[in-house]
Amino acid sequence: MHILITGAAGMIGRKLTARLVRNGALNGRAIEKLTLTDVIVPDRPKGFSGAVESFAADIGDGATAPKAIAGRPNVIFHLAAVVSGEAETDFAKGVHVNLDGSRMLLDAVRMAGDRPRFVFTSSIAVFGAPFPDLIPDEFQHTPLTSYGTQKAMIELLLADYTRRGFVDGVGIRLPTINVRPGKPNKAASGFFSSIIREPLAGQEAVLPVEDSVTHWHASPRAAVGFLIHAAGLDSAQLGPRINLTLPGVGCTVAEQIAALRRIAGDKVAARIRRAPDPLVSRIVAGWPRRFDPRRALALGFQAEASFDEIIRVHVEDELGGTIVS
Amino acid sequence: MHILITGAAGMIGRKLTARLVRNGALNGRAIEKLTLTDVIVPDRPKGFSGAVESFAADIGDGATAPKAIAGRPNVIFHLAAVVSGEAETDFAKGVHVNLDGSRMLLDAVRMAGDRPRFVFTSSIAVFGAPFPDLIPDEFQHTPLTSYGTQKAMIELLLADYTRRGFVDGVGIRLPTINVRPGKPNKAASGFFSSIIREPLAGQEAVLPVEDSVTHWHASPRAAVGFLIHAAGLDSAQLGPRINLTLPGVGCTVAEQIAALRRIAGDKVAARIRRAPDPLVSRIVAGWPRRFDPRRALALGFQAEASFDEIIRVHVEDELGGTIVS
Numbered sequence: 001m002h003i004l005i006t007g008a009a010g011m012i013g014r015k016l017t018a019r020l021v022r023n024g025a026l027n028g029r030a031i032e033k034l035t036l037t038d039v040i041v042p043d044r045p046k047g048f049s050g051a052v053e054s055f056a057a058d059i060g061d062g063a064t065a066p067k068a069i070a071g072r073p074n075v076i077f078h079l080a081a082v083v084s085g086e087a088e089t090d091f092a093k094g095v096h097v098n099l100d101g102s103r104m105l106l107d108a109v110r111m112a113g114d115r116p117r118f119v120f121t122s123s124i125a126v127f128g129a130p131f132p133d134l135i136p137d138e139f140q141h142t143p144l145t146s147y148g149t150q151k152a153m154i155e156l157l158l159a160d161y162t163r164r165g166f167v168d169g170v171g172i173r174l175p176t177i178n179v180r181p182g183k184p185n186k187a188a189s190g191f192f193s194s195i196i197r198e199p200l201a202g203q204e205a206v207l208p209v210e211d212s213v214t215h216w217h218a219s220p221r222a223a224v225g226f227l228i229h230a231a232g233l234d235s236a237q238l239g240p241r242i243n244l245t246l247p248g249v250g251c252t253v254a255e256q257i258a259a260l261r262r263i264a265g266d267k268v269a270a271r272i273r274r275a276p277d278p279l280v281s282r283i284v285a286g287w288p289r290r291f292d293p294r295r296a297l298a299l300g301f302q303a304e305a306s307f308d309e310i311i312r313v314h315v316e317d318e319l320g321g322t323i324v325s
Numbered sequence: 326m327h328i329l330i331t332g333a334a335g336m337i338g339r340k341l342t343a344r345l346v347r348n349g350a351l352n353g354r355a356i357e358k359l360t361l362t363d364v365i366v367p368d369r370p371k372g373f374s375g376a377v378e379s380f381a382a383d384i385g386d387g388a389t390a391p392k393a394i395a396g397r398p399n400v401i402f403h404l405a406a407v408v409s410g411e412a413e414t415d416f417a418k419g420v421h422v423n424l425d426g427s428r429m430l431l432d433a434v435r436m437a438g439d440r441p442r443f444v445f446t447s448s449i450a451v452f453g454a455p456f457p458d459l460i461p462d463e464f465q466h467t468p469l470t471s472y473g474t475q476k477a478m479i480e481l482l483l484a485d486y487t488r489r490g491f492v493d494g495v496g497i498r499l500p501t502i503n504v505r506p507g508k509p510n511k512a513a514s515g516f517f518s519s520i521i522r523e524p525l526a527g528q529e530a531v532l533p534v535e536d537s538v539t540h541w542h543a544s545p546r547a548a549v550g551f552l553i554h555a556a557g558l559d560s561a562q563l564g565p566r567i568n569l570t571l572p573g574v575g576c577t578v579a580e581q582i583a584a585l586r587r588i589a590g591d592k593v594a595a596r597i598r599r600a601p602d603p604l605v606s607r608i609v610a611g612w613p614r615r616f617d618p619r620r621a622l623a624l625g626f627q628a629e630a631s632f633d634e635i636i637r638v639h640v641e642d643e644l645g646g647t648i649v650s
C-alpha cells in the first residue's frame with residue numbers, strides 16, 4: 001500500500017500521517033510507502049519503517065502533480081488547499097491552488113491510468129444561503145465564497161472523472177474542524193476554535209460574531225477518521241453521487257460556550273471577548289448551519305455526539321488532559 | 326449597444342442574431358455593433374446598418390477571448406459549446422471548449438473590467454438521476470455526462486465572478502430545443518427533434534428510446550426569447566443565485582407523437598421507426614424529466630404551453646406553414 005498525501009504538513013495532514021503510521025495498514029493492506037507533499041517539506045513520520053518521500057512543492061505548478069504520483073500511489077488524500085479567508089482576499093492564489101492545483105492532480109492521475117482511490121477534502125462551504133434549517137443531502141450547491149466555488153467545481157470534476165473510470169473518487173464535505181490546535185490559520189471560521197482553544201490555554205479569545213450563529217463541527221480526530229473511512233468505502237455502495245456531506249455536531253456559539261463552561265468552569269469561559277467583525281460576519285452568514293447527512297451516516301461515517309465531546313477530544317489529544325483554569 | 330455572440334453560426338446563434346437585427350435594440354438601447362464568432366465564420370446579418378465584426382476562432386484558444394471582447398461589448402451571449410454526445414465521446418474537446426473556453430472568456434472579461442451582462446447558456450444536463458418527478462429549483466447538480474459537468478462548473482464560476490463584480494452574469498438552463506431545424510447535430514438529444522422534423526418533411530425518422538421517455542422542451546423561438554429576456558434581467562431582482570432552470574413543456578415521447586398526429590395526421594406520424602440504441606438510452610436515462618421552475622417564471626421567462634404549440638412554431642418558422650402529408 002502506497003499512500004500520497006497532499007497538504008501533508010497541515011494540521012489534518014500531520015494527524016492523518018501519524019494515525020496511518022500508528023495503524024500500519026490501510027484498507028487491510030500494510031503501508032509500505034508514504035509520499036508527502038506540501039508548500040513546506042512535511043516532517044518524516046516517526047516510527048515508520050517503510051519508505052517515505054517528502055518534498056515541498058506548489059500543487060498549482062505543472063510539474064508537481066506528475067511528480068507527486070510518479071510512484072503510483074494506491075490511495076491519494078488530497079488535502080492541499082488555500083483556506084476560505086485567504087481564497088476570498090487573494091483570488092488568484094485560491095484559483096491557482098484549489099481549482100488548478102486539484103485539476104492538475106486529477107489530470108496526472110488520469111494520464112497515469114492506475115485509477116487510485118482519490119479522497120478529496122471538500123467543504124460545507126459548497127452550500128450558500130438561503131437554506132432550510134436542516135439541509136438535506138439533495139440540496140443544491142450555491143456557494144457564496146470563492147473557496148466554496150472552487151471546492152464545488154472540483155467535486156463536479158471528481159465525479160465526472162470517477163464516472164469515466166479515470167479515478168476512484170470520494171469527496172467528503174468536512175464540517176468545520178474544531179478544536180483546531182496550534183495558532184489560528186487564515187480561515188474565516190478560525191474563531192469557532194479560538195473561543196475554545198485560547199480560554200483552555202489561559203488566554204483571551206476574540207468572538208467576531210453573534211452568540212446565535214449556528215454551525216457544524218467535528219474534531220480533528222473525527223476528521224482523520226472520516227478520511228480513513230472514505231479510503232475504504234466500497235464504490236458500488238457509494239454509487240454515482242460520490243460527494244458526501246459528513247456528519248457533525250450542529251450547535252450555536254452560545255452552546256459552544258455553555259459546553260466550555262460545563263467542562264472548564266466560569267473562569268475559563270469568561271476569557272471570551274466579544275468584538276464584532278463585519279467581514280467575518282458577512283462570510284459566516286452565507287454558511288450552512290445544520291445538515292441531515294443521511295447518506296454519509298448510512299455509509300458508516302461517524303462524528304462526535306455533542307460539543308462537550310469535541311472539547312474533551314481536544315483536552316485529551318492536545319492538552320494531555322490539562323486545563324489552565 | 327455592442328453585443329458579442331459566441332457560437333453565432335449555430336442554430337440558436339443565427340436565430341438570435343436575426344431577432345436582434347429585426348428588433349434593432351436590446352434593453353431599450355439601439356444596437357450599434359455586433360461581434361460574431363464561431364468555429365466557422367458567422368454570416369453577416371442582412372438588413373443591419375450597424376458595424377459587424379465576424380470571425381472564425383476556437384474559443385478554447387488563448388488568443389480568442391481577448392480578441393472577442395476587444396471591442397468592449399455591453400452584452401455577451403456565450404452560446405459556443407461542444408454538444409452532449411460529442412463531449413461524451415471526445416472528452417478532450419468538450420473540456421477544451423465547454424470548460425476552458427468558457428473560463429477564458431470569463432477571465433478576459435474580468436481583466437477588461439467593464440462588467441458586461443454575460444448570458445451563459447447552461448443546460449438541464451447539470452441535473453443527474455435519480456431525481457423527483459418534478460424537480461424543484463433547489464435540487465442539487467449531479468450531472469451524469471461530461472457535458473453536464475462542464476456546464477455546471479461554469480455556472481459555479483459565473484456565479485462567483487458575478488458575486489465578486491467581475492461580470493454581470495445570468496446562467497440559463499435551456500430545455501432541450503425542439504424542433505431543431507436543419508440536419509441532426511451530434512447531441513444525444515437529437516432524436517427528440519428528428520421524430521417531429523423528418524416526418525413533417527416527408528422523411529422517415531428513427532426513435533432510439535422507449536415511448537415512455539419524458540423530457541423537457543422549448544422551441545428555438547422560445548430559446549431566443551429566453552436569451553433576450555436574460556439580457557434585460559435586473560441584477561437586484563435576480564439575487565446571488567444567478568443560474569436558473571427555465572420553463573419548458575414536459576411530455577413523453579408518446580405525447581410528442583400524439584401531438585404530431587393531431588397536427589399532421591396518421592400518415593405523417595407513421596414515418597417514425599423504432600430502433601432502440603443502448604448508448605442513447607443510457608445517456609437519456611440520466612437526464613431530468615419535468616421541472617418546477619418557479620424562480621424563472623417569477624422572473625418573467627416564458628415557454629410554450631403545450632407540445633402542439635411547439636410543433637406549430639416549427640411549421641410557421643421553418644416550413645412556411647406547409648406540411649408534407
